[in-house]
Amino acid sequence: MPQIQSLFDWFADRQKTSPSIQQQQEREIADGLWTKCEKCNAIAYTKELTANQMVCLECGHHKRVSCHERIAQLIDANTWLPMDERLQPTDPLKFRDLKGYSDRLRDTQAKTGLIDAVLTGSGKIEGLPMALGVMDFQFMGGSMGSVVGEKLTRAIEYATAHRMTVAIVCASGGARMQEGMLSLMQMAKISGALERHREARLLYLPILTNPTTGGVIASFAMLGDLILAEPKATIGFAGRRVIEQTLREKLPDDFQTSEYALQRGFIDKIVPRTQLKQTVAQLIRLHQVSG
Numbered sequence: 442m443p444q445i446q447s448l449f450d451w452f453a454d455r456q457k458t459s460p461s462i463q464q465q466q467e468r469e470i471a472d473g474l475w476t477k478c479e480k481c482n483a484i485a486y487t488k489e490l491t492a493n494q495m496v497c498l499e500c501g502h503h504k505r506v507s508c509h510e511r512i513a514q515l516i517d518a519n520t521w522l523p524m525d526e527r528l529q530p531t532d533p534l535k536f537r538d539l540k541g542y543s544d545r546l547r548d549t550q551a552k553t554g555l556i557d558a559v560l561t562g563s564g565k566i567e568g569l570p571m572a573l574g575v576m577d578f579q580f581m582g583g584s585m586g587s588v589v590g591e592k593l594t595r596a597i598e599y600a601t602a603h604r605m606t607v608a609i610v611c612a613s614g615g616a617r618m619q620e621g622m623l624s625l626m627q628m629a630k631i632s633g634a635l636e637r638h639r640e641a642r643l644l645y646l647p648i649l650t651n652p653t654t655g656g657v658i659a660s661f662a663m664l665g666d667l668i669l670a671e672p673k674a675t676i677g678f679a680g681r682r683v684i685e686q687t688l689r690e691k692l693p694d695d696f697q698t699s700e701y702a703l704q705r706g707f708i709d710k711i712v713p714r715t716q717l718k719q720t721v722a723q724l725i726r727l728h729q730v731s732g
Contacts, residue, residue, distance in 0.1 A: 478502055494714045503671050503714055505651065508560045508577040511610055515718050516564035516573065523562040525595055530557050530588045534621055542619040545581070553579050557588040558613070561596040563605065567722035572600035574609040578652070583613035585656055586620045590627025593661070597634040597645075606644040606725050611662045615655015628660035635664050644728040646721060649699070649708065651675050667724060668708040669717070670699040676708070 476487045483499035490497070494514050495504040506514070512521055536542040550556060558580035563572045574593045576583045593609060600607035616624040638645055647665040649658075652675035659678055662668075670676060677697035685692055695701045702708045712720045 476504075479504075496714050501672065501713070503651065503673065505578060505612075507579060508555070508575040508610075511575045512560065512562075512564075512573070514714070515566055515608075515610075515721070516571075517566060517568065520565040521562055522564060523560065524599065525561060525592050526556070528556070528588050528592055530586055532619075533623060534619070536619040536621070538619075545619070549581055553577070555580050557586065557592070558583045559589045559592050561592045563596075563599065563603075566718060566725070569722055569725045570603070570605050571721075571725065572596045572603075572605050572607040574607075576610060576612045576657075578612040578614075581617065583657075584615065584617035585613055585624055585627055586617035587623050587627065589617075590624075590630050593627075593631050594634045597631070597638055601634070601638045601641050601643060604641070604643060606646065606728070607638060608646040608648060608721060609661060610648045610650060611653040611657055612650045613653060613655065613657040615657060625656060628656050631661045632664060635661060639666075644725060646724060648712075648717070648721075649674055649676055654678065654680075663707070666728075667710065669710050669712050669720070670702065670708045671714055671717075672699055672711055674699045676702045 473487050475484050476490050477484055478497040478500060480502040481497065481500035483497060485498055490504075495506050495510070496502070497504065530546055532541070532543045532546070534542070555577060558578075559574055559576045561572070561574045563570065565571065574596050576589070597607050599605075616628075618624070635645055645665050647662050647668055649662055649668065649670040651671065651673065653662050653670075654675065654677050658676065675697055676699060681692060681697060693701070699708065699711050703711055710720075
C-alpha cells in the first residue's frame with residue numbers, strides 16, 4: 442500500500458529538491474530585504490527601517506548612516522547646494538604604514554564613493570536656511586585631515602558671510618595620523634572660524650553621533666551654542682582602555698556615552714534621530730526670535 446505523505450512533508454521535500462526556490466530566498470535576503478539589528482537581533486523589513494531613519498523599531502538602536510542619508514534626513518528636498526565637491530586630499534608627508542597613504546586614499550574613495558570624510562553645503566531645514574557639514578565614519582573612521590578641516594572652515598565662513606546657522610554632524614575617530622601636524626592644525630583653524638561666527642551672534646549646533654572622539658571632541662564638537670547628541674553615542678577623547686590603564690581603576694559601564702555626558706553637563710540635549718530635524722529647526726527659530 443503506498444504511503445500517504447503529509448502536506449508539511451511535501452513542502453519540505455519540495456524546498457529541498459527545488460534549488461530555484463532556495464536560491465530565490467537567499468537572493469531576497471542578500472538583496473537587503475531584511476535587516477538585523479546588531480543590538481537586539483530583531484529582524485526588520487528594510488523599507489520600514491529606512492522610513493524610521495535607520496532606528497531599530499524594537500530597541501531604538503541608532504544604526505550608523507552615511508553622510509548622504511544624513512543630508513536627506515535633515516535637509517528639505519531639492520534645497521541642498523553642495524560646497525567644495527572637488528577638494529582632494531594629498532599625501533604631503535609620503536606617509537606609509539601597512540600601505541602607502543596615497544594607496545589607502547584611492548582604495549577608500551573607490552569603496553565609499555566619497556572624496557574625503559565630510560560633505561558640506563547649504564540648504565533649508567523646514568524652510569530655514571542653514572549651512573551643514575556631515576562627517577562620514579566609513580571614510581577612514583571619519584578622521585580629520587586637511588580636506589575635512591578646509592571644507593568645514595569654508596562652510597562656517599560661508600554661513601557667517603550669509604548670516605546663517607551652521608550645524609556639523611560629527612562622526613570621527615579623531616585626527617588623521619597620516620597627515621601628522623597638518624591634521625592637528627585643523628582643530629585651530631575650524632575653531633577660529635567658529636569664533637568669528639560667534640562674534641557675529643550667529644548660531645552653531647554640533648550634533649554628536651556614534652562615535653565622536655579624539656581631536657574632533659577636543660575642538661569643534663564641543664564649541665556649540667547648544668550641543669546635541671544621539672542616544673547611546675560614544676563621546677570622549679581617549680579610549681576607554683587607555684583611561685583605565687592610566688587611572689588604574691574600573692570605569693562605569695555607561696562611561697563615554699551620550700547619557701553619561703548629559704548627566705555631567707558636557708552636552709545639552711539627547712535627541713533621537715527621528716526628532717532631530719524638528720529639534721534643529723525649532724532651535725533656529727528660537728535663536729532668530731531672541732536675536
